Amino acid sequence: MTQSQIYITALLIFLAVIIPRALPFLLFPEGKEPPKFIKKLSTTLPYAVIGSLVVYCFKDVSVTDYPHGIPELIALACLVGVHIWRKNTLISMATGTIVYMLLVQLVFVA
Amino acid sequence: MIISMSESKVKQSTFQRYLMAGRAAFPHTIPVMAGYVFAGISFGLLMNHAQMPAWLTIVMCITMISGSSQFLAVDLLQSAFNPLSTVVINLMVNSRYSFCGLTLLDRYKGTGKKKPYLIWNITDETFVINLTSNPPEGIHLTDYMFMVAFMDHMYWIIGGSIGALIGELIKFNMDGIGFAMTGMFTCIFLDQWGINKNHKPAVIGVIVAIISLLIFGAQSFMLPAMLVILAILLIFDKYVNVKVGEEEQK
Structure with a gap:
């Protein structure tokens, strides 16, 4: 790629990043009454989207290849356990992350 | 004199308003800080290896605010020039943010001048925090959500800049740090499940x-x-x- 082609590519990526984010707000502006189905979705869609994002976090885990998702499973179990026990996001998250880092760096070394 | 004094008072109170909102929002963004700073450093390093100038790395972090698109961009910038597939692939990758936006329509209603910035800054992490957490009493929701978006944005820019400028000097083994964001999503999921x-x-x-x-x-x-x-x-x-x-x- 030439210098200018690099900049054009970067500019196109920028546009392709912005447009999907702006689209719903352009389609359903504040002034107008949004269609009924949008209101119905507001009580269900957020929870479903968060659920799918949790799955998204584990998308690169392979059950068939070493280490078979075991570090993820152990770290997740620790995180959920601590979260139910202490109900503090930061403590749960730090526990899960430290456990996971130790596992992938020291125990399950590829 | 009087005018300038009252102006400075207004300015100070605006500053204090954002400071208060920032203080309330900061704890919620700590997992994002861990994730973004280190992901940003990785991005900066990849861009360095691809022989891209540091300023482009930083400009991309400022303008795109999208990990998946930017990591993909490193590949695209090194392949043959193909504007159509660049646009199509990136629209596909980012299409799910339309659903995040759809979900946020209500929350971002009435955010006025800050709305474009909030929309521009929709990432998985900012989306979840702004959707699920609320400011304590006395702090305006718009200020609070703005500060969440702003701090997350800064973490990403700081990470990318560190990676692009001094990334080669970092020797600390960061493998697995990405679990911070997995952990954040899981905790929020569990909290929502309870509520x-x-x-x-x-x-x-x-x-x-x-x-x-x-x-x-x-x-x-x-x-x-x-x-x-x-x-x-x-x-x-x-x-x-x-x-x-x-x-x-x-």
Whole structure:
């Protein structure tokens, strides 16, 4: 790629990043009454989207290849356990992350 | 004199308003800081290896604010020039943010001048925090959500800049730090599970995403998953929603 082609590519990526984010707000502006189905979705869609994002976090885990998702499973179990026990996001998250880092760096070394 | 004094008072109070909002928002963004700074450093390093100038790395972090698109961009910038496929691939990768936006329509209503910035800064992490957390009393929701978006944005820029400028000097083994964001999403999911007695939407989200992942693979499962989720929630609206009312009455 030439210098200018690099900049054009970067500019196109920028546009392709912005447009999907702006689209719903352009389609359903504040002034107008949004269609009924949008209101119905507001009580269900957020929870479903968060659920799918949790799955998204584990998308690169392979059950068939070493280490078979075991570090993820152990770290997740620790995180959920601590979260139910202490109900503090930061403590749960730090526990899960430290456990996971130790596992992938020291125990399950590829 | 009097005018300038009152002006400075107004300025100070505006500054203090944001400071208060920032203080309230900061704890919620700590997991994002861990994730973004280190992901940003990795991005900066990749851009260095691809022989891209540091300023482009930093400008991309400032303007795009999208990990998936930027990591993809490193590949695209090194391949043959193909504007059409660049646009199509990136629209696909970012299409799920339309669903995030759809979900945020209500929350971002009435945010006025800050709305474009909030929309521009929709990432998975900022989306979840701004959707689920609320400021303590006395702090305006708009200021609070703005500060969440702003701090997350800064973490990403700082990470990218460190990676691009001094990334080669870092010797600390960061493998696994990405679990910070997995952990944040999981905690928020658990909190939502506790608050909302209607678990059907959450279960639908998880199951549809898993099935879609098995069918379409890690690279392209989110768009079909989001479309199916949307279809199920709309078509089986009564089934998914009616139970909420019943459970609330109990």
